[in-house]
Amino acid sequence: MAARAMSLDGVVDRFRFVPSALRRLERAPLAAALDAEIRHVDTWSAGRLAYYVDTRATGRPVVLLHGVDAAASSKEVAPLFDALRGERPVYALDLPGFGLSERADRAYDRELYRAAVRRFLTDVVREPGGADVIALSLSSEFAAAVACEEMSLVHSLVLVSPTGLGREAPGASAVLRTIAHVPPVAGALYRMLASPPSIRWFLKKSFVGAPDPGLVDYAIRTSKEPGAHRAPLAFISGALFTEDAFERLYARLPVPTLIVHDQDPYSCFERLGDLQQRNARVEVARVAPTRGLPHFEQLDATLEVVRRFWAQDPW
Numbered sequence: 001m002a003a004r005a006m007s008l009d010g011v012v013d014r015f016r017f018v019p020s021a022l023r024r025l026e027r028a029p030l031a032a033a034l035d036a037e038i039r040h041v042d043t044w045s046a047g048r049l050a051y052y053v054d055t056r057a058t059g060r061p062v063v064l065l066h067g068v069d070a071a072a073s074s075k076e077v078a079p080l081f082d083a084l085r086g087e088r089p090v091y092a093l094d095l096p097g098f099g100l101s102e103r104a105d106r107a108y109d110r111e112l113y114r115a116a117v118r119r120f121l122t123d124v125v126r127e128p129g130g131a132d133v134i135a136l137s138l139s140s141e142f143a144a145a146v147a148c149e150e151m152s153l154v155h156s157l158v159l160v161s162p163t164g165l166g167r168e169a170p171g172a173s174a175v176l177r178t179i180a181h182v183p184p185v186a187g188a189l190y191r192m193l194a195s196p197p198s199i200r201w202f203l204k205k206s207f208v209g210a211p212d213p214g215l216v217d218y219a220i221r222t223s224k225e226p227g228a229h230r231a232p233l234a235f236i237s238g239a240l241f242t243e244d245a246f247e248r249l250y251a252r253l254p255v256p257t258l259i260v261h262d263q264d265p266y267s268c269f270e271r272l273g274d275l276q277q278r279n280a281r282v283e284v285a286r287v288a289p290t291r292g293l294p295h296f297e298q299l300d301a302t303l304e305v306v307r308r309f310w311a312q313d314p315w
Helices: 002-014 018-025 074-084 110-124 139-149 174-179 183-193 195-204 214-224 229-239 273-279 300-309
Strands: 038-044 045-054 062-065 090-093 131-137 154-160 259-260 280-287
Touching: 002 074, 038 110, 045 074, 045 110, 062 074, 062 110, 062 139, 074 131, 074 214, 074 229, 074 300, 090 110, 110 131, 131 139, 139 154, 154 300, 174 183, 174 300, 183 195, 195 214, 259 273, 259 300, 273 280, 280 300
Parallel strands: 062 090, 062 131, 131 154, 154 259, 259 280
Antiparallel strands: 038 045, 045 090
16 A cells, blocks of 8 residues: 555645646737726627726826727737827726737627617717717727717717728628638638738738738737637628618718728728718818828827817717
């Protein structure tokens, strides 16, 4: 028995480091995209949503909404968050299925995102008279829809390189829509789109110069999270776009709106002139040279047009 006890002790001693070795194989939690306090809000349709907040300053809150792509997160609004946090209360929401928000297996469609933005403005920001919202790319459609539906939640809109202003309808081809609903093929497609070389390639197209290394690094990391494929595949399928966003959303906007744009490989702006003629509340500012993320390469110029727009506020 003594010999057996000694042998067992030896086995235990020999393998006492196995648990720590196995722990090293576990996935580390995704780090924060912004150097700010992280809070959460539970929603009925989209589960638990994460957001970043800095409310040390006073004034009307600014709400930042990142875009939608294969590896989106609030990292996409980091320059704006950092620049504005000392001037105004600032919030940045990780949209459903992205960043630190829940990525559960559910139907991701435009109504889900509209509801998430509406809930966030209603239950978290809770600003009488509405918040000043800055939205990137496809999130411009979500923010515009909420403004059209509940004007009291949105005081003004700044839409950076918004979708839905081209003459051709955005969204996916019939082939991509089909692929996105075939799990094995869709999974392979996402792994290809979210591979580090692909992420670098797609982000490079959004910059005149080299893409921001912090943005690239975080995009790669967030794309590896469990469930990371679900919302992007809905995006690829076209389920998140509003059919005829020009007529249904932008032409109807009831709040002062600034559209910031230049060149963008993923969005077209041929109908901007038509929109200004249709809706007197819409202003347009070009920040050049940029390719969809002006606040990364031309932060000062972007802030200048945004602050000038806000300074007009008699609303």
